[in-house]
Amino acid sequence: xxxxxxxxxxxxxxxxxxxxxxxxxxxxxxxxxxxxxxxxxxxxxxxxxxxxxxxxxxxxxxxxxxxxxxxxxxxxxxxxxxxxxxxxxxxxxxxxxx
Amino acid sequence: xxxxxxxxxxxxxxxxxxxxxxxxxxxxxxxxxxxxxxxxxxxxxxxxxxxxxxxxxxxxxxxxxxxxxxxxxxxxxxxxxxxxxxxxxxxxxxxxxxxxxxxxxxxxxxxxxxxxxxxxxxxxxxxxxxxxxxxxxxxxxxxxxxxxxxxxxxxxxxxxxxxxxxxxxxxxxxxxxxxxxxxxxxxxxxxxxxxxxxxxxxxxxxxxxxxxxxxxxxxxxxxxxxxxxxxxxxxxxxxxxxxxxxxxxxxxxxxxxxxxxxxxxxxxxxxxxxxxxxxxxxxxxxxxxxxxxxxxxxxxxxxxxxxxxxxxxxxxxxxxxxxxxxxxxxxxxxxxxxxxxxxxxxxxxxxxxxxxxxxxxxxxxxxxxxxxxxxxxxxxxxxxxxxxxxxxxxxxxxxxxxxxxxxxxxxxxxxxxxxxxxxxxxxxxxxxxxxxxxxxxxxxxxxxxxxxxxxxxxxxxxxxxxxxxxxxxxxxxxxxxx
Numbered sequence: 001x002x003x004x005x006x007x008x009x010x011x012x013x014x015x016x017x018x019x020x021x022x023x024x025x026x027x028x029x030x031x032x033x034x035x036x037x038x039x040x041x042x043x044x045x046x047x048x049x050x051x052x053x054x055x056x057x058x059x060x061x062x063x064x065x066x067x068x069x070x071x072x073x074x075x076x077x078x079x080x081x082x083x084x085x086x087x088x089x090x091x092x093x094x095x096x097x098x
Numbered sequence: 099x100x101x102x103x104x105x106x107x108x109x110x111x112x113x114x115x116x117x118x119x120x121x122x123x124x125x126x127x128x129x130x131x132x133x134x135x136x137x138x139x140x141x142x143x144x145x146x147x148x149x150x151x152x153x154x155x156x157x158x159x160x161x162x163x164x165x166x167x168x169x170x171x172x173x174x175x176x177x178x179x180x181x182x183x184x185x186x187x188x189x190x191x192x193x194x195x196x197x198x199x200x201x202x203x204x205x206x207x208x209x210x211x212x213x214x215x216x217x218x219x220x221x222x223x224x225x226x227x228x229x230x231x232x233x234x235x236x237x238x239x240x241x242x243x244x245x246x247x248x249x250x251x252x253x254x255x256x257x258x259x260x261x262x263x264x265x266x267x268x269x270x271x272x273x274x275x276x277x278x279x280x281x282x283x284x285x286x287x288x289x290x291x292x293x294x295x296x297x298x299x300x301x302x303x304x305x306x307x308x309x310x311x312x313x314x315x316x317x318x319x320x321x322x323x324x325x326x327x328x329x330x331x332x333x334x335x336x337x338x339x340x341x342x343x344x345x346x347x348x349x350x351x352x353x354x355x356x357x358x359x360x361x362x363x364x365x366x367x368x369x370x371x372x373x374x375x376x377x378x379x380x381x382x383x384x385x386x387x388x389x390x391x392x393x394x395x396x397x398x399x400x401x402x403x404x405x406x407x408x409x410x411x412x413x414x415x416x417x418x419x420x421x422x423x424x425x426x427x428x429x430x431x432x433x434x435x436x437x438x439x440x441x442x443x444x445x446x447x448x449x450x451x452x453x454x455x456x457x458x459x460x461x462x463x464x465x466x467x468x469x470x471x472x473x474x475x476x477x478x479x480x481x482x483x484x485x486x487x488x489x490x491x492x493x494x495x496x497x498x499x500x501x502x503x504x505x506x507x508x509x510x511x512x513x514x515x516x517x518x519x520x521x522x523x524x525x526x527x528x529x530x531x532x533x534x535x536x537x538x539x540x541x542x543x544x545x546x547x548x549x550x551x552x553x554x555x556x557x558x559x560x561x562x563x564x565x566x567x568x569x570x571x572x573x574x575x576x577x578x579x580x
Contacts, residue, residue, distance in 0.1 A: 009460070017415060017459040018422070018436075019452055020444045029456055032513050036457060039514060040404045043473050046480070053475030054482060056307050057293040057530025058339070058555065065333040077200035083429035090424050095435045 004034040004041075101130050102263030106320040109172050109266055113160070120153035120160070120171030124215055127173055131217070131264045139239045140249075140259035142178050143186050144218035149173055152215035159213065169327060170213030175265035177256050178219035179226055180311065181300040182206050185216070189302050190224045190234035193427045193446035203300020204335065205269060205311055205328040212327050217265050220255030224448045225418065226276055226304045228252050229519040232507065233450045243285055243545060247504040250280030253314070257284040260314045267324050268314040273305050274406050275500075275523025277312045278535035282499035282548020285537045287321045287565070288314050292555045293530035294339035296325075297332030305413035306337075308406075308527040318536060318569050322346040322562040346559055351567040354388035356560075359492030363399035364522055373498045376539035376547040381496060383571050384564075394488060398481045399525060403517055405481070406524035408461050408474035415458030421446060453513060478528050485529045489554040494564055497522050499535040499548030526552050534561045536569060 084091040112118035156171035179189045181199035188194045223233035231239045231254025239254045241247040242262040249258040253270030257280035270277040272290035281288025296311040315321030332338045423429035423442030430441035461470035510516040526533040538549035
């Protein structure tokens with residue numbers, strides 16, 4: 001069966017999305033994403049020359065609010081959801097080589 | 099009083115004339131919930147003790163004549179992608195299984211300000227991605243009309259809770275049909291308002307340009323009243339519209355002279371004959387009452403599902419980048435941060451969520467952006483024009499809500515099969531217009547059929563009036579009791 005995207009495309013996309021896939025998952029996503037993109041290729045039949053892309057459903061311009069200071073969320077409340085919190089900080093594994 | 103059939107409007111009357119207290123009402127809901135939940139599974143988290151205390155406080159306010167709103171004391175269920183302070187909000191995902199929001203969503207603030215006790219949080223497809231609630235990582239929800247079948251999705255828990263009589267009404271969210279399709283499957287009313295009508299502050303984002311919070315009720319007036327209560331401008335959502343107060347519902351709904359459009363694309367392609375018949379019955383009743391019905395064509399409907407899935411998944415891939423195991427949510431252990439991000443996301447997200455992140459990432463990636471994402475956005479512009487010109491000829495569009503009635507668990511075997519379920523509902527999200535789904539009959543398996551009414555931006559009042567008129571016709575004139 002012809003597939004629109006290959007295994008390398010799937011692996012590269014997973015890397016961009018910060019996901020790790022097993023070999024079975026790579027096969028599965030190669031199949032289902034190809035099927036979906038094949039369907040999406042029908043959109044090429046629509047003549048969209050000179051049509052502006054719409055990012056929103058309702059036209060809107062920049063929206064501003066008054067810049068008035070107000071209390072933020074309670075720090076302890078916010079940190080309570082942190083998977084690893086130390087002394088008011090979020091702790092993560094090392095981010096660079098020694 | 100039969101909790102399963104009594105409307106919120108009727109409950110309000112019972113509270114007002116003193117024959118029912120809010121505390122009694124919440125107790126009855128709690129009984130119904132404990133009776134129904136083993137077979138339905140609508141709720142992921144219950145907050146009944148808090149709801150009972152809130153109900154008692156409402157009764158006290160009533161004694162003092164200090165009600166917070168006309169709906170003070172009538173309890174509500176909330177979809178579990180809407181943040182509730184101190185009450186876990188999971189999005190049906192392992193990723194947020196233990197997440198307890200430090201703040202209330204704007205709509206939840208409004209429920210509290212109006213005195214509505216929150217019964218609990220309802221099940222959904224993980225991060226609202228799905229059309230059957232089968233994608234919830236935490237629980238299965240069954241359709242109260244037939245427990246072998248799905249309740250629809252993604253707001254399947256809210257629809258099921260209302261249909262099963264566990265809650266008089268409920269909040270949901272609708273990105274591509276996630277209120278209307280489960281409303282149709284479970285035989286209740288669902289309203290997705292104009293984009294920007296309801297604040298999205300505190301709604302966990304899936305596809306921000308499409309997401310909109312809306313309501314479920316057993317009656318049109320119930321869903322409309324709850325919408326009225328949560329609608330309004332909120333500076334914390336930059337897409338929130340500075341709209342006037344929604345005025346919904348008429349004591350004497352009329353359809354005389356209403357211009358009704360029947361888009362043929364929604365009725366062709368081998369649409370199920372029973373659904374077609376139910377829609378045409380509604381059309382006939384409208385015509386007999388003086389509505390002017392005309393057929394019309396909306397050719398871009400054929401491209402709606404593909405356009406929707408490219409835009410929705412692109413936005414989702416960006417919105418869900420925040421789940422990295424650092425500040426909240428699931429964290430996997432790893433030696434370095436990159437590994438921790440990847441393993442947290444890999445273990446925390448379910449299959450369909452990963453698929454949509456992958457699809458969106460691919461559609462946005464270098465070399466494919468113009469062919470997929472930009473193309474879809476251009477077609478979105480064309481769809482908006484197509485609907486604008488349709489609404490120059492007609493006031494409302496009448497269509498089926500879904501191409502099928504409720505299907506059995508596991509029935510949609512491929513992702514694409516499931517996506518095609520959304521063909522009649524995605525366009526109103528792409529175009530930002532309001533839409534209502536209400537029951538309009540049953541198929542030969544006694545499963546409810548949903549009728550969708552769409553109108554131009556800000557036409558909620560007309561949609562509600564038309565829906566209420568149709569509801570009264572089906573119920574022999576009485577809109578408040580079955």
